Amino acid sequence: MNKIFDKRPNGYQDSIAKGIAAVHYFRGRASYGKGSRDDQIKRLKEEIENADAILIGAGAGLSTSAGFTYSGERFDKYFFDFAKAFGIKDIYSGGFYHFPKKEIFWAWWARSIYFNRYVDAPKPVYKDLLDLVKDKDYFVITTNVDHQFQRVGFDKKRLFYTQGDYGLFQSIKPDCKDTFDNKVWVEKALKAQGFIKDENGIFIVPDDKEILMEIPTELIPKTLEGDDVTTNLRVDDTFVEDEGWHNASCNYADFIRRHENLHILFLELGVGANTPVIIKYPFWQMTYDNKRSVYACLNYGEAFCPEKINDRSICIDGDIGEVLSQLK
Numbered sequence: 001m002n003k004i005f006d007k008r009p010n011g012y013q014d015s016i017a018k019g020i021a022a023v024h025y026f027r028g029r030a031s032y033g034k035g036s037r038d039d040q041i042k043r044l045k046e047e048i049e050n051a052d053a054i055l056i057g058a059g060a061g062l063s064t065s066a067g068f069t070y071s072g073e074r075f076d077k078y079f080f081d082f083a084k085a086f087g088i089k090d091i092y093s094g095g096f097y098h099f100p101k102k103e104i105f106w107a108w109w110a111r112s113i114y115f116n117r118y119v120d121a122p123k124p125v126y127k128d129l130l131d132l133v134k135d136k137d138y139f140v141i142t143t144n145v146d147h148q149f150q151r152v153g154f155d156k157k158r159l160f161y162t163q164g165d166y167g168l169f170q171s172i173k174p175d176c177k178d179t180f181d182n183k184v185w186v187e188k189a190l191k192a193q194g195f196i197k198d199e200n201g202i203f204i205v206p207d208d209k210e211i212l213m214e215i216p217t218e219l220i221p222k223t224l225e226g227d228d229v230t231t232n233l234r235v236d237d238t239f240v241e242d243e244g245w246h247n248a249s250c251n252y253a254d255f256i257r258r259h260e261n262l263h264i265l266f267l268e269l270g271v272g273a274n275t276p277v278i279i280k281y282p283f284w285q286m287t288y289d290n291k292r293s294v295y296a297c298l299n300y301g302e303a304f305c306p307e308k309i310n311d312r313s314i315c316i317d318g319d320i321g322e323v324l325s326q327l328k
Contacts, residue, residue, distance in 0.1 A: 011252030012278075014161055015141070019144040019277035022285040032303065032309035032317075040314045045327050047314070054133050055255065057279035058142040058149075060268020061299055062129075065320040067122030069145060077205065078115050081213050082108060091116065103214035106221065109231065110189035116146050116181060117166035119202060125321040126152040129269075132327055141253040143275055145233055160248040160253075162278055163239075168232035170240040171223050179232050179242045181224065189215045234325050256286070264293045269320055272302060287312060298323050 033040050044328045048054065069075075071090035076083070079094065087092040091112055126148045140149055147167055149159050151254055168179040187203075193212045195203040199288050205211060232240060241249075264304040268281040280297075287295040287309045296314040297303045305313035 009253035009257075010158065010246075011141075011249045011256065013249075013256075014253055014256070015279075015282045016277055018285040019281035022086075022281035025283070025288075026284055026306035026308060028130065031305050031307045031313065033297075033305065033313045033315035034311065037316060037318070040316050041323065041326055044296050044316065047138070047265045047296065048132055048267075048327065050263070051136070051294070052262040052268055053137040053255075053259045054265045055283075056129070056133070056140045056142075056276065057258075057266065057268045057271055057283055058140060059269065059271035059279065060142055060274075061145060061272060061302075062125065062142075062320055063121065063144050063146055063148060063270070065123070065270065065300075066117060066125035068148070071140050074115070078111055079108075081211060085213065091220055101214070102220050103217055106189060107193055107212070107214045108220070109191070110186050110215065113166045113182065113231075114186050114190055114203060118186065120151055121146075121148050123321055125324060126154075128324040128328055130154055132324065136138060136261075139252060139279075141252055141279060143271075143278055157251060160252045161245075162234070162249075163275075164231070164233040166233070168242075169221060169229040170232045170242075171225075172230055172238075173226045174238060176223070176227070177240055177242060179240055179244075180229065182221065185219075189219055192216055192219055206266045207227070261290060262292065264290065265291060266295045268295070268297045269300075271297075272299075276306050284309060 006015040025038055035043070056251045066273060070092045075090055079091065082088050082094060086097060086099075093109060095112060097108070099108065100236065130152050136194050139158045139160070140154060142149065143163045145161060145164050147165060150156055167182060170176070171178050171183050190203050192210050194206065195211070196206045196209075198204050223229055266287050268280060268283050271280045283295055284306055287293050294312050294314065295305055295309055296316075297305060298316050298320050300317070300319055301317060303315040305315055
């Protein structure tokens with residue numbers, strides 16, 4: 001790791017450590033909070049109003065609730081040609097497909113990045129969440145890479161994107177620890193495929209023009225030094241944790257430290273089973289350690305908590321957007 005970061009607090013590593021500890025400690029029967037659904041929604045509203053601070057942990061379920069689905073209508077609208085040519089069924093699996101040439105690979109990624117990063121979510125779920133917490137002392141840790149928190153106005157200094165950002169590239173050279181904004185490139189690559197902008201400046205598929213499934217060779221993205229790039233997403237140990245990432249990790253650690261023994265609401269939204277050690281398990285552990293804290297889990301079909309913190313937990317099974325609307 002770069003020497004500049006060696007002695008700074010690392011909220012990510014601390015969170016992982018708490019998560020690993022929780023895996024061994026919270027074994028046994030799952031619980032589902034106390035009271036009816038209406039009772040738990042009422043209690044959550046009171047906690048949001050009365051807590052000294054709110055730590056939001058957001059997973060893919062939050063963006064799904066906001067309309068950022070990776071299959072169905074959105075996939076068919078923007079990736080219909082890839083589906084026909086390669087049999088790809090959804091945006092997620094397409095990200096791992098071994099395309100036959102770089103020009104096709106980067107055509108795919110230009111679309112995937114743009115329609116999952118540079119447009120607003122179809123539903124106002126993130127805006128509703130901001131309305132609920134904007135006057136509170138809050139912080140957000142998220143495994144989402146779609147930038148929707150910042151797009152609706154969340155304070156950048158109160159956000160920690162642990163797994164990267166669709167809007168950044170990194171060099172494939174392991175000694176390069178910088179990241180690079182990709183918006184200008186993405187727009188050029190979409191235009192090269194035949195996408196056009198509508199009256200609101202959003203790229204759309206034209207009715208009267210064929211869409212190309214590749215970009216010109218000269219548009220394949222490179223660093224200024226001419227090296228190949230890849231997406232800044234945590235898929236293996238080559239993921240670049242740049243200065244911005246470390247600043248956010250440090251801010252997260254500082255937020256935890258400052259509220260260690262206060263009345264804090266750990267508000268978990270749409271965190272599934274893919275990476276529970278980053279958010280879910282650490283939230284359980286921190287709730288158990290701080291007897292003044294409360295854990296809340298909003299998730300469709302996966303709202304539960306360990307028995308050991310059931311008396312201080314709120315578990316609401318349902319669409320996150322609908323629950324946030326009720327809270328407002």
